[in-house]
Amino acid sequence: EDAPKLAGWESTPPSARRSPDLRQDRAQRTRELVLNCAAELFAARGFHGTSVQDVAAAAKMTKGAVYFHFPGKEVLAVAVVEAHYTRWPALLERAKAQQAGPLGTVLAMVDGAAEAFADDVVVQAGARLQLESILIGLPLPTPYIGWIELLTDLLGQALEQGELRPDVDPGAAARTIVSAFFGMQHISATLYDRADLRERWSEVRELVLLPLRA
Numbered sequence: 600e601d602a603p604k605l606a607g608w609e610s611t612p613p614s615a616r617r618s619p620d621l622r623q624d625r626a627q628r629t630r631e632l633v634l635n636c637a638a639e640l641f642a643a644r645g646f647h648g649t650s651v652q653d654v655a656a657a658a659k660m661t662k663g664a665v666y667f668h669f670p671g672k673e674v675l676a677v678a679v680v681e682a683h684y685t686r687w688p689a690l691l692e693r694a695k696a697q698q699a700g701p702l703g704t705v706l707a708m709v710d711g712a713a714e715a716f717a718d719d720v721v722v723q724a725g726a727r728l729q730l731e732s733i734l735i736g737l738p739l740p741t742p743y744i745g746w747i748e749l750l751t752d753l754l755g756q757a758l759e760q761g762e763l764r765p766d767v768d769p770g771a772a773a774r775t776i777v778s779a780f781f782g783m784q785h786i787s788a789t790l791y792d793r794a795d796l797r798e799r800w801s802e803v804r805e806l807v808l809l810p811l812r813a
């Protein structure tokens with residue numbers, strides 16, 4: 600099935616497009632090091648609790664070297680948020696490769712998102728920074744819409760193919776799944792730093808997703 604081109608889900612955000620000049624590879628690797636160090640700090644301390652100096656120290660670089668790649672903490676935060684969105688097209692490709700039909704692809708996508716929120720610090724940081732967007736003060740991609748559009752399309756295909764309960768509206772189911780998932784991971788993060796996320800996800804999966812099957 601061909602899912603729609605997802606708004607805001609560019610697999611390589613403009614700020615991260617690799618230069619064709621191979622000599623830039625080292626700069627790209629340094630950029631990625633800074634991004635990952637920043638993600639660790641933003642995920643743990645948030646935007647306000649993180650300084651460019653903290654990121655430089657974690658990356659074992661000078662503050663000036665960090666500023667060369669990211670001319671400010673706000674720009675660095677936007678890059679981390681953009682990087683977290685790039686995880687989803689890659690996840691979709693892996694989910695579709697399983698060729699488990701549209702409903703199977705939905706399950707693989709949200710299972711993969713649960714793993715990402717449990718283990719991927721860039722996703723954890725991106726989600727936290729999205730919630731702190733007012734502090735960043737720069738435009739960020741619109742959240743949630745990409746997921747809702749993708750799941751609506753896949754669930755529409757599942758309905759057409761008889762995989763979805765005939766009384767289920769694909770859009771309503773997509774919005775409910777994204778809301779339940781986002782709320783589940785947010786509560787797990789707030790209360791237990793996501794230590795119980797996989798168990799909480801299996802409950803949502805069991806009670807919200809599996810009952811949608813025909």
Ligand SMILES: CCC[C@@H]1OCC(CO)=C1C(=O)O
Pocket residue numbers: 684687712725726727729741742743744745746777780781
């Ligand atoms: C899968 C739930 C949606 C996901 O959770 C946080 C967030 C925005 O930071 C998301 C997104 O729009 O990709």
